[in-house]
Amino acid sequence: xxxNSIVVDRLSKKFGEFTAVxxxxxxxxxxxxxxxxxxNGAGKSTAMKMLCGLxxxxxxxxxxxxxxxxxxxxxxxxRIGYMSQKFSLYQDLTAIENIxxxxxxxxxxxxxxxxxxxxxxxxxxxxxxxxxxxxxxPLGWKQKLAxxxxxxxxxxIVFLDExxxxxxxxxxxxxxxxxxxxxxxxxxIFVTTHYMDEAEYCDRISIMVDGKIEALGTPEQLKTxxxxxxxxxxxxxxxxxxxxxxx
Amino acid sequence: MISIRGIGKSYGKIxxxxxxxxxxxxxxxxxxIGPDGAGKTTLIRILTTLLLPDTGSAQVMNLDVVKDxxxxxxxxxxxxxxxxxxxxxxxxENLELFASIFGTTISENYHLIEDIYKQIEPxxxxxxxxxxxxxxxxxxxxxxMIxxxxVIFLDExxxxxxxxSRREFWQMxxxxxxxxxxIFVTTPYMDEAxxxxxIALIQNGQLMSIDTPNAIVEQYKDDLYAIITDKRxxxxxxxxxxxxxxxxxxFGSHIHYTDKQTQLxxxxxxxxxxxxxxxxIEIRKIPPVIEDCFLALMGDLKEDAHA
Numbered sequence: 001x002x003x004n005s006i007v008v009d010r011l012s013k014k015f016g017e018f019t020a021v022x023x024x025x026x027x028x029x030x031x032x033x034x035x036x037x038x039x040n041g042a043g044k045s046t047a048m049k050m051l052c053g054l055x056x057x058x059x060x061x062x063x064x065x066x067x068x069x070x071x072x073x074x075x076x077x078x079r080i081g082y083m084s085q086k087f088s089l090y091q092d093l094t095a096i097e098n099i100x101x102x103x104x105x106x107x108x109x110x111x112x113x114x115x116x117x118x119x120x121x122x123x124x125x126x127x128x129x130x131x132x133x134x135x136x137x138p139l140g141w142k143q144k145l146a147x148x149x150x151x152x153x154x155x156x157i158v159f160l161d162e163x164x165x166x167x168x169x170x171x172x173x174x175x176x177x178x179x180x181x182x183x184x185x186x187x188x189i190f191v192t193t194h195y196m197d198e199a200e201y202c203d204r205i206s207i208m209v210d211g212k213i214e215a216l217g218t219p220e221q222l223k224t225x226x227x228x229x230x231x232x233x234x235x236x237x238x239x240x241x242x243x244x245x246x247x
Numbered sequence: 248m249i250s251i252r253g254i255g256k257s258y259g260k261i262x263x264x265x266x267x268x269x270x271x272x273x274x275x276x277x278x279x280i281g282p283d284g285a286g287k288t289t290l291i292r293i294l295t296t297l298l299l300p301d302t303g304s305a306q307v308m309n310l311d312v313v314k315d316x317x318x319x320x321x322x323x324x325x326x327x328x329x330x331x332x333x334x335x336x337x338x339x340e341n342l343e344l345f346a347s348i349f350g351t352t353i354s355e356n357y358h359l360i361e362d363i364y365k366q367i368e369p370x371x372x373x374x375x376x377x378x379x380x381x382x383x384x385x386x387x388x389x390x391x392m393i394x395x396x397x398v399i400f401l402d403e404x405x406x407x408x409x410x411x412s413r414r415e416f417w418q419m420x421x422x423x424x425x426x427x428x429x430i431f432v433t434t435p436y437m438d439e440a441x442x443x444x445x446i447a448l449i450q451n452g453q454l455m456s457i458d459t460p461n462a463i464v465e466q467y468k469d470d471l472y473a474i475i476t477d478k479r480x481x482x483x484x485x486x487x488x489x490x491x492x493x494x495x496x497x498f499g500s501h502i503h504y505t506d507k508q509t510q511l512x513x514x515x516x517x518x519x520x521x522x523x524x525x526x527x528i529e530i531r532k533i534p535p536v537i538e539d540c541f542l543a544l545m546g547d548l549k550e551d552a553h554a
Contacts, residue, residue: 165406170542194409
């Protein structure tokens with residue numbers, strides 16, 4: 001496995017006349033937490049769908065876990081994990097059923113599923129809730145479980161699409177500890193968020209504006225480059241260059 | 248303007264709201280702040296006459312939310328969390344529909360929505376479903392305002408919205424406030440507290456605090472420190488294991504720390520961190536933000552529950 005888990009080279013996607021993603025290029029390292037930021041409609045979701053092998057690029061090239069996203073999209077899908085706040089787990093299944101379902105889809109052996117899921121249920125303190133449907137669990141528990149399920153098959157990269165929206169501040173922090181731990185074990189974390197303080201937890205972040213990556217670097221570098229003290233301000237400088245003047 | 252007394256509501260075994268008491272003054276922006284599942288939407292639904300409380304009572308503009316629901320419905324505006332305009336009608340048709348339902352016209356109250364609506368007016372023949380997220384919000388707010396309501400209820404208008412659009416939305420609310428409208432708004436984003444005149448912090452159906460954002464910050468009991476070292480990973484764990492640590496939370500690039508002692512022994516903490524391989528140690532006393540207060544109040548709530 002090479003050191004770069006994702007390599008993107010002038011990747012573009014057009015929908016008719018509209019260019020949603022405009023020649024973006026970047027790399028992520030193994031075990032890196034990479035924050036993928038941008039305003040609503042900047043092209044984040046389109047880019048993410050291409051990297052997950054769900055959408056064919058119009059031009060450019062990208063490899064994810066060493067596989068080409070256009071010609072080897074099925075292989076890409078096997079090597080990644082995905083979680084979003086909107087959709088992750090089946091609400092009418094129990095925790096253990098959800099784990100088995102996803103692990104099965106990723107082709108894990110029954111024996112491994114059994115062993116690992118027991119350990120996971122213990123770690124998440126869910127043993128007493130083994131027979132409870134997901135819908136009855138508190139949101140924070142569900143999100144931790146959803147993340148654990150997304151990395152259960154030990155993917156090389158996990159894509160997190162606004163994973164912490166709406167959860168309480170304590171759970172949000174627990175969640176980031178899980179992310180940091182998973183990254184330390186070598187999984188690349190590719191994450192979008194609207195919480196600008198969370199951008200600070202990333203090793204590097206990129207900010208997309210109108211289909212292009214307009215800034216890329218460590219949080220410290222970006223703050224220094226824009227001569228501001230928070231990522232929020234960097235974001236505002238880039239996303240609405242005139243917003244500061246009118247206020 | 249809004250008076251909430253002892254409101255409680257359960258869904259089966261789950262108690263969604265416990266003994267809620269709030270008075271909202273005329274012309275203020277009142278923010279109800281808490282995470283998903285805290286009870287924010289349940290309270291808004293009770294205040295907008297869409298849900299009956301189990302206990303307690305509430306008045307909006309001196310009308311009872313249960314007994315006077317028909318009269319009351321003419322007088323407030325409500326923007327639910329999900330976009331709920333007619334997607335197959337055009338921008339202008341949606342606005343006309345809402346005006347006519349309330350027996351008014353666009354021109355009669357145009358001055359109220361002018362600032363907001365003129366930004367989407369160039370697209371007035373476009374169907375609402377084809378608008379961008381930001382434009383949908385502007386249309387929704389125009390529709391809520393077109394019958395000149397005395398109070399508007401906005402349920403999580405900024406959830407899932409990027410930071411720049413969120414800022415713009417709050418600017419619109421401040422403009423509406425200048426027309427004398429009372430605004431009751433919910434949000435899961437703690438950093439939006441400063442946009443409100445007064446706020447209530449809610450968790451698990453219980454109010455933890457009601458006051459101006461400044462007063463809530465001033466009530467924070469401990470001395471708060473921001474700590475950063477050259478070794479970011481490991482700092483959190485090391486501080487948690489420190490004997491005198493009271494609370495340790497990650498906040499962006501720093502750790503927010505409070506100590507069990509009233510007076511923090513800085514040199515001792517410094518020595519401890521150095522012994523654990525940290526250098527370039529910076530320990531700085533800082534004023535708390537609302538999220539610090541929320542975290543502290545959540546801790547108190549837990550202790551009460553265990554007591």
